[in-house]
Amino acid sequence: MDNSVILRYALYMNYNPKDHYFKKAKKENYVARSIYKLEEIDQKFKVFKKNDVVLDLGASPGSWSQYALQRVGEFGKVIGVDLSPVSFKNAKYIFCQQDIYQMNWQEILQFNQVSSFNVVLSDMAPKTTGIKLTDQARSLDLCLKALEISKLYLKSEGSFVCKLFHGNDFKILVSELKKIYKQVEALKPDSTRKMSKEIFLIGIGKK
Secondary structure (H helix, E strand, C coil): CCCCHHHHHHHHHHHHCCCCHHHHHHHCCCCCCCCHHHHHHHHHHCCCCCCCCCEEEECCCCCHHHHHHHHHCCCCEEEEECCCCCCCCCCCCECCCCCCCCHHHHHHHHHHHCCEEEEEECCCCCCCCCHHHHHHHHHHHHHHHHHHHHHHHEEEEEEEECCCCCCCHHHHHHHHHEEEEEEEEEEECCCCCCCCEEEEEEEEECC
């Protein structure tokens, strides 16, 4: 078996859509395997509490919102935002199919009778170009936008989670989080595919 065949086989094994977490998500009625990344983050850092109001940026296809809805309970609230639609329906779920750079946040808050959030999540990712530095820079821009939104609309002591394509910009984002949060952590969840450059940053206890 030549090297090119070995490489293609390795890529298939790492990106096989029917891996353990894919099957687990399907069995447990989640719309995507990414649910387990957020679940691990929550188990380690206690992101959610009952009755929280949660903002989920980059919500599509919806697994993080599904998990958040379960964690906040009957009297909590989850608002998802994405350019693409979500793949599940829930009578309690509020979804805005909009561009975060063009949203009128005050209007969204007032319409949904929300003054601020307890948790801001961002699983946003740019459309990849295959150019490493470009993709990392675009990922950082999305994280900084999510962080800006958290500065404005996250309650004191609230929590923030965002996904970053790991690169030289990692330290920049950590530094920015430390200005706002009492505790900053980084995690690559077990369910993240081995070849993925994703890393998740968690801000705990907004100052």
